[in-house]
Amino acid sequence: MREAAIALAALAVLMVGGRYLLRPRRSGAVTGEAPRANGSLVLRPPRRNAVMLAITALLPAGVLVSLTFRMWNSGRTTPAGLFVGIVATLLPVAVAAYEFAYAVRARVVVHDTGLERIGVVRRRLVGWGSISKIAFNPAHHWFFVTVNDGSHLWLPADVPGMGEFARIALRRLPPAVLQADPVAREVFDELAEI
Numbered sequence: 001m002r003e004a005a006i007a008l009a010a011l012a013v014l015m016v017g018g019r020y021l022l023r024p025r026r027s028g029a030v031t032g033e034a035p036r037a038n039g040s041l042v043l044r045p046p047r048r049n050a051v052m053l054a055i056t057a058l059l060p061a062g063v064l065v066s067l068t069f070r071m072w073n074s075g076r077t078t079p080a081g082l083f084v085g086i087v088a089t090l091l092p093v094a095v096a097a098y099e100f101a102y103a104v105r106a107r108v109v110v111h112d113t114g115l116e117r118i119g120v121v122r123r124r125l126v127g128w129g130s131i132s133k134i135a136f137n138p139a140h141h142w143f144f145v146t147v148n149d150g151s152h153l154w155l156p157a158d159v160p161g162m163g164e165f166a167r168i169a170l171r172r173l174p175p176a177v178l179q180a181d182p183v184a185r186e187v188f189d190e191l192a193e194i
Helices: 002-021 047-074 079-105 162-172 175-180 182-192
Strands: 040-043 107-110 114-118 123-127 131-137 142-147 152-156
Touching: 040 162, 047 079, 107 162, 114 152, 131 175, 131 182, 162 182, 175 182
Parallel strands: none
Antiparallel strands: 040 107, 107 114, 114 123, 131 142, 142 152
């Protein structure tokens, strides 16, 4: 019963704190100065989503730790049961560690030759000419980029440096890609004017 009360209190704190992390961004975020790496524009996705996912993964890990050691201390489980409990606890902890690392490391570097998506463990370079489609999702405020091989990239539209990104994209994207989605083109034009 005590563990359930602690879990509910932690959930309530996360819900209240989550309102702060997930609140709408100011419109000035797009106009802010984006960092540079070797002269290239660096776009960083909002960290709040990855942090919230990491915290969400830690909640079941805490409950599993509590249950596993409570069962072990009361003598109601075997060493094999303890092992299963520890492995089950390590899975959400690994997810949380990945999400925290993503919040720190994830970025998109915009080069004259293309986009380089840098994740936790790998990098991916997509040339401007290999982009076959770009669409804008107004509900979530991000660009959905489709590459010639069928893979996808998501670019949030409300991060510092998007005005400069829009100007580069308007110069570098193939004209057919820009004409295919009038909404994306309109958003690029608006961002380029900022």
